Amino acid sequence: MSTIISAENNTHFFDDVSKNFDYAAQFTQHHPGLLNQIKACNSVYHFKFPIRKGNDFEVIDAWRVEHSHHQSPTKGGIRYSEMVNEDEVMALAALMTYKCAIVNVPFGGAKGGIKINPKNYTTQELENITRRYTVELIKKNFIGPSIDVPAPDYGSGEREMGWIADTYATMNPGQLDAMGCVTGKPIALHGIQGRREATGRGVAIATRECVSVPEDMAALGLTPGIEGKRVIVQGLGNVGYYSAKFLADFGGLIVGICEFEGAIYNEDGLDVEAVFQHRKSTGSILGFSGAKKEFKNSAEGLEQDCDILVPAALENQITAANAANIKAKIIVEGANGPTTPEAEKIFYSKGGIIIPDLFANAGGVTVSYFEWLKNLSHVAFGRINRRFEENSNLNLVNMVEGLTGIALTPLQRATIVKGASELELVNSGLEDTMIRSYHEFRQVYKNNPKIDTLRTAALVVVINKIAVSYQNLGVWP
Known part of the structure; x- marks a missing residue:
């Protein structure tokens, strides 16, 4: 089995998402018509446009799917990959709807895709493709700060989002909120601190929160807490790298890393940053001096001994063909749709979550x-109140020192007095969001013995929230 399954051969991703939805829907009391509305993609836009490549022309296939308008704007990344197809973009758009609902973010779900391999194009060609894609979205009213807000995804990043923001602002002169048409922008173009590492940090927080519940860990035969838990991460892109980095920072032991070209393993732990730099300089994680085992077939890396497996590459990586061989007790889905419904049943039957x-x-x-x-x-967050907080804290420290006669060290004083920066506020908000959301759907899972997976519990929560939104909009009785 190949580690990365081509989306060309996988035209059932949306069906898999819909199966999970239908299974969860039976645990709700909503009308079938409303459930069908929640599940369906509202708008699917497939378009083509030509670009000049060298002395020739090439026609590019692209998509933008708006899954749900129960909240506005819709929100979702743009994927640059030659494996992109309509089914995949529809599935990812649906997952975005559910994702926004589970973490109480007031967006509907959307997704975009451009069918190219970015490595085959020059920077100028990529800019031309991105700007033309944006123009096509503008022409059809598929982008705007109150309409549909894209973001980075597989194959795209801050640079591409900057091009999109500039194109939109150019074509909408005088629009005050133009920079809100896209997120994941460079800081210099009104991006935000912490966005680049946000998905990986969220994966790490979700993992840490899961393993912190003694009752759940006892059922898995594990001790509570992230400290010393053996982790294998698949993918060393943005999500995989930051997931591994923050899990290691929290006390986890990264024992395995899998990538397209193969996998490496060391039961004593791998230095994530060193592996990243090795791959950057050589083009491969193979040959890393700190690895005790190497696998040319990266699928074997998923099956090595560990407590936690974080698939953070693409969809359909854990299937009925390899689920029984996974030794991890916990799978944390850093990627979208890495586990098929059939594989999930097998994994839960083994006692995992x-x-x-x-x-x-x-x-x-x-x-x-x-x-x-x-x-x-x-x-910017913190700009208005940071200095006020520091002055208030300084006055309090001075008063306490005067009353007690105890003088703080300069380091202690600086730690207490310091006001929150934008990055600290962003990370605090992210952590609070992930912790609250996890316990919200975990409680549903624990309180209803008929609900057999955390995914089903999460979808039950999602369906109920979206149903309320539609009812409040007056579009459903």
Whole structure:
């Protein structure tokens, strides 16, 4: 089995998402018509446009799918991949709807895709493709700070989001909130601190919160707490790298890393930053001096001994073909749809649990929400109140020292007096969001013995929230 399954051969991703939805829907009391409305993609826009490549022309396939308008604007990333197809974009858009609902972010779900391999194009060609894609969205009213707000995804990043923001602002002169048309922008273009690492940080927080519950860990035969838990991460892109980095910072032991070219393993732990730099310089994680085992077939890396497996690459990585061989007790879905419904049944039958993608990787859209709010308010978080907080804290410290006669060290004083920066506020908001959301759907899972997975519990919560939104809009009785 290949580690990365081509989306060309996988035209059932949306069906898999819909199966999970239908299974969860039976635990709600909503009308079938309302459930069908929640499940369906509202708008699917497939378009083509030509670009000049060298001395030739090439026609590019692209999509933008708006899954749900129960909240406005819709929100979702743009994927640059030659494996992109309509079914995949529809599935990812649906997951975005559910993701926003589970973490209480007031967006509907959307997703975009451009069918290219970015490595085959020059920077100028990529800019032309991105700007033309944006123009096509503008022409059809598929982008705007109150309409549909894209973000980075697989194959895209801050640079591409900057091009989108500039194109939109150019074509909408005088629009005060133009920079809110897209998130994940560079800081210099009104981005936000912490957005780049937000998804990976969210995955790490979700993992830490899951393993902190003694009751749940006892059922898995594990001790509570992240300290010393052996972790294998699949993918060393943005999500995988930051997931591994923050899990290690929290006390986890990264024993395995899997990538397209293969996998490495060391039961004593791997230095994530060293592996990242090795791959940056050589083009491969293979040959890393700190690895005790290497696997040319990266699928074997998923099956090595560990407590926690974090698939953070693409969809359909854990299937009925390999689920029985997974030795982890916990799967944390850093990627979208990495576990098929059939594989999930097998994994739960072995006594494991899966922290579902619609929650685990929602850190990105959570911080994108903060960026969008920053763009609409036109002020950075902490700018207005940081100095006031520091002065208030300083006055309090001075008063306490005067009353007690105990003088603090300069380090103690600086720690207490310091006001919160934008990054600290963003990380605090992300952490609070992930912790609250996890316990919200975990409680549903624990309180209803008929609900057999955390994914189903999360979807029950999602369905109920979206149903209330539709009813409040007056579009459903």
